[in-house]
Amino acid sequence: xDRINSYVDEVLSHIIADNNMKxxxxxxxxxxxxxxxxxxxxxxxxxxxxxxxxxxxxxxDSIYDSKSELLDELLSDRSDNAIFVKRVYEYKSKxxxxxxxxxHIKISRYGSPTVAKGIIAIGTIPVGILSxxxxxxxxxxxxxxxxxxxxxxxxxxxxxxxxxxxxAGTLAxxxxxxxxxxxxxxxxxxxxxxxxxxxxxxxxxxxxxxxALQLKNIGPDVKAEVSALIRSALPKxxxxxxxxxxxxxxFMK
Amino acid sequence: xxxxxxxxxxxxxxxxxxxxxxxxxxxxxxxLQELDGRSNGVFRMKEGTLYPVLYRLEDxxxxxxxxxxxxxxxxxxxxxxxxTDSGMNALISMKQELETLFYAIKLIID
Numbered sequence: 001x002d003r004i005n006s007y008v009d010e011v012l013s014h015i016i017a018d019n020n021m022k023x024x025x026x027x028x029x030x031x032x033x034x035x036x037x038x039x040x041x042x043x044x045x046x047x048x049x050x051x052x053x054x055x056x057x058x059x060x061d062s063i064y065d066s067k068s069e070l071l072d073e074l075l076s077d078r079s080d081n082a083i084f085v086k087r088v089y090e091y092k093s094k095x096x097x098x099x100x101x102x103x104h105i106k107i108s109r110y111g112s113p114t115v116a117k118g119i120i121a122i123g124t125i126p127v128g129i130l131s132x133x134x135x136x137x138x139x140x141x142x143x144x145x146x147x148x149x150x151x152x153x154x155x156x157x158x159x160x161x162x163x164x165x166x167x168a169g170t171l172a173x174x175x176x177x178x179x180x181x182x183x184x185x186x187x188x189x190x191x192x193x194x195x196x197x198x199x200x201x202x203x204x205x206x207x208x209x210x211x212a213l214q215l216k217n218i219g220p221d222v223k224a225e226v227s228a229l230i231r232s233a234l235p236k237x238x239x240x241x242x243x244x245x246x247x248x249x250x251f252m253k
Numbered sequence: 254x255x256x257x258x259x260x261x262x263x264x265x266x267x268x269x270x271x272x273x274x275x276x277x278x279x280x281x282x283x284x285l286q287e288l289d290g291r292s293n294g295v296f297r298m299k300e301g302t303l304y305p306v307l308y309r310l311e312d313x314x315x316x317x318x319x320x321x322x323x324x325x326x327x328x329x330x331x332x333x334x335x336x337t338d339s340g341m342n343a344l345i346s347m348k349q350e351l352e353t354l355f356y357a358i359k360l361i362i363d
Contacts, residue, residue: 020309028304031332049300058301062263175328 007046012057016070017063025059030218093118104128184249192229193249201233203249215249222250262296266306268351269296271336271344274316278335280306307334315340 008029012022036045049055064070084169093103097119102120103124113124113134121128131138137147146153149160151169156162162169162179172179172189182199185207189199197204201213203226211233218225226246230237259279273279273287285303310316317337320330336344 024303024308028281028307028332029300032300034329035280035282035331055299055301058299059305060301061301062305 003046004030004037004044007052008033010052011055011059014053015059017060023064024112029055076213090114100128107133131185191245193233193245201230218249224245226250260270261266262291265351266296266298266302267310268344268347270306270310271315271340271347274334275341275344278321278333280331310340313339313343315343 007024007048011029012026015022032164033042033045036042042119043191050058054063062072065129075149089105089107091103092101092106095102100119103120104116104122106114106116106123106126108114108124116123116126116128116133118126119129119130120134121131121133123133125135125137126133126143127137129139131141131148132143134144135147136143136145136151136153139149141148141151141153141156141158143153144155144214146156146158146162146164148158151158151162151164153164155166156164156169156172156174158167158169158172159241160170162172162177163174165175167174167176167184168178171181171185174184176186177184177192177194179186179189180191182192182194182197183192184194186196187194187198187202187204191201192199192209195204196206197212198208200210202209207214211229213226213229214220223246226249227242230242230245234242258325269288270284273284273291273307279287281300281303282296284307285298288298307316307318311334314337316334318332318334321333
């Protein structure tokens with residue numbers, strides 16, 4: 001059975017055709033070989049059929065009436081070989097939710113960027129609930145330039161949270177950050193904490209703002225000092241947020 | 254067989270298959286054997302030639318495939334092909350065309 005399966009797989013590896021055709025060929029070759037193997041030695045049967053390449057050549061000679069038909073298939077999206085020939089690799093799951101594919105992967109190797117849309121989208125420009133790729137857009141986005149509710153990336157823009165080399169969002173964490181709460185190397189925001197911080201409340205090695213506090217000037221009880229500073233700048237801010245922010249400052253110190 | 258012969262064979266293979274299947278249902282290997290045997294080896298072909306033709310005929314609705322358990326002794330069912338009504342009509346039409354073609358060729362060659 002293994003011998004038959006591996007022979008058939010090797011034949012198929014040499015055939016250029018759409019998935020439907022390849023499945024039909026696989027099913028029929030398996031039926032024929034298993035049938036023959038009941039009464040004959042399988043090696044003899046395979047020997048009579050020919051090398052996988054020869055068998056593949058026969059199939060393709062019969063499938064394609066002309067060279068242009070073969071070229072059409074090579075260049076179509078349906079072919080398994082698209083990944084080797086075309087610039088785009090694509091996979092779309094049959095499972096859908098409200099008509100949207102559960103998984104859609106579309107990656108262009110070079111040339112125009114392609115868009116993948118799915119619950120889980122992966123690709124050059126993926127758009128989905130979970131998006132992973134070069135320029136992901138989604139609820140949770142992970143990638144080069146990420147846009148989303150929660151974004152992680154080289155550059156990230158997150159409505160709620162952004163984490164990245166350059167990050168912007170309600171809460172931004174990273175190298176260079178902008179946001180209501182900005183934490184990072186260079187931070188700019190309503191509440192900014194970092195090596196260089198600029199904002200209404202700024203805490204850092206260098207701090208610029210209405211309520212600024214340089215780390216070197218903070219006493220032993222960092223948390224308390226920072227809490228007090230934030231509370232005076234933003235008295236309406238909930239206590240748990242002030243607590244959390246001051247814990248981060250204590251950690252930075 | 255030279256290239257011309259090969260092309261001529263390719264051109265009639267669908268008619269031959271429909272003709273065989275119009276007499277009885279057959280499975281793939283059986284079709285190969287019948288074509289070979291009845292033609293004294295002229296239409297000896299391999300799976301790579303047979304199956305794509307079967308797929309074309311099936312896609313056109315001229316034949317249909319089905320599984321059948323031959324006997325209780327044979328536990329594994331076989332995949333058979335049989336001609337459809339549409340296939341019978343196509344076969345009649347193809348035979349007429351073939352006759353016309355052969356007649357015309359004969360007129361030129363003789």
